[in-house]
Amino acid sequence: MTRTDPAGDQATAPATGPADRSGHPHKLQSDGVSAAGSIVMAVAGSAPAYSIAATTATLVSTAVLGAPGALLWSAIPMMGIAWAFLYLGRADVNAGASYSWVARALHPVLGFLSGWALVISATIFMVAGALPAGAMTVTLFSPKDAGNVALITAVGALWFLVMAACVLFGVHVTARAQWIMSVIEVGILVLFAVLMIVRAATTSHAGPSFSWDWLGFSHLSGAGVFVSAALIAAFYYWGWDVSANLNEETKDGHKSAGAAGIIGVVIVFLLFEIFTIGTLIMLPAKTIEENSGNILSVLGDVVWPGIGGKILVVAVALSTIATLETTLIQVTRTLFSMGRDHTIPAAFGRIHPKWRTPAFATLIVVGVSMVLFIGSNFLGSVGDIMNNAILSIGLQIAFYYTLAGVAVVVAYRRVLFRSVKNFLLIGLWPAVGAVFMAWIFIASIPSNDAIVNILGIGLIVLGIIPMLIFFRKARGYYTRRPLELPEELDATAPAHVDDGPIG
DSSP: OEEEOTTSOEEEOGGGOOBOTTSOBSOOOTTOBOHHHHHHHHHHHHOHHHHHHHHHHHHHHHHGGGHHHHHHHHHHHHHHHHHHHHHHHHHOOOTTTHHHHHHHHTOHHHHHHHHHHHHHHHHHHHHHHHHHHHHHHHHHHOGGGTTOHHHHHHHHHHHHHHHHHHHHTOHHHHHHHHHHHHHHHHHHHHHHHHHHHHHHHHSOOSSOOOOGGGGSSTTSOSTTHHHHHHHHHHHHHTTTTHHHHTGGGBTTHHHHHHHHHHHHHHHHHHHHHHHHHHHHHHSOHHHHHHTTTSHHHHHHHHHSTTTHHHHHHHHHHHHHHHHHHHHHHHHHHHHHHHHHTTSSOGGGGOOOTTTOSOHHHHHHHHHHHHHHHHHHTTSSOHHHHHHHHHHHHHHHHHHHHHHHHHHHHHHTGGGTTSOHHIIIIIIIHHHHHHHHHHHHHHHHGGGSOHHHHIIIIIHHHTTHHHHHHTTTTTHHHHSOOOOOOOGGGOTTSOOOTTTOOOO
């Protein structure tokens, strides 16, 4: 089924596209994820337990008592980007998400680079994420082998392959696995959040007493402190947008997927703040520094002596495994959308006739990630790998979030002043998010190590190569097709009386 867009081109609707040469339509499994399941995916994508365990020490070493403030002031623009994803998703249901939206609202070249940035960041993360999955599992079941790099690598690779199988065998399998892992993980975190609050209020603790100025800017002064902290915070939150990449497979995806992203950001923000403040209060600075890779386990032992550390290790292991799955979803759906548009080899745009998943894209990503994962063990210590990965991924996240924030303002520019709601949620807030993301991207470059800039920016620029190679085959994609606004927000439709005019 085709439609004619305002530019006069024939555009194929993603979910009902024509069959490819192999006879398989470019159609993912529709209604495979419920609205509630989409929220679970968004929370799992940000991997709260993993993010806290892997990143808290890095954030505290950068911002010290300003860590809670960095999370708060980074959450506000991040919510603006979440609103951008919601409204862009209402205008264009596409598994490529920002890859498609930015192309149609701004320019196809920017759209391709936006999708490419996500592919690169997700691939780097899968390398960085599989190692902790193996480490946490070994720590849980065989503490004496916690330093066995070969064993940790093998177990991490095994978990990665299990999650890849879930992604390959259908979105229903993926959703069920995610429900089980995420409910247990978040349940454990909520339990310990309550225990921390009670313990902090009733007993003495090793760190400083909480002060509301931790949430301000007083502890974020100094050369590059806030910029570095904000870049780290971007890594904390990243992943909620997996719900957008599942929009073709979500029930009422044009609304549910975007709403799930916003709810996911709110949930993980609360968890991040509570655990960051709890870490600062419960643990002395030296302990945080010495246990950078195992901070939740140490915190758990303090909050619930004897068993707390092991319970939180379970949460981190589940979180790490779950986010490997959501990251695989993001990268394979983006590659699927690219392949469907012929901006990369068309094989990436094919789906399995039975499982209705992008099987070729999944297998290629698994193969590349496994090679990089095993090779990363020879590149330096785990701490160095994680630190460089977090910062480089932060650059790539800031890049494509900036473009999405600008895209929604441009796409909806004719209706921004039709109501207060439109101005705030479609215009001002996403614009603030875009400016913030662009600022931390540019301002962090001079202070980054060369390896971080090479990984973070150099790999984005590398996307120009496939863009040039497949430019002719992807003529349909590179012919600009403006986004069509939802009927209720179209400039030609009557203004909403409830929203009220500005002023």
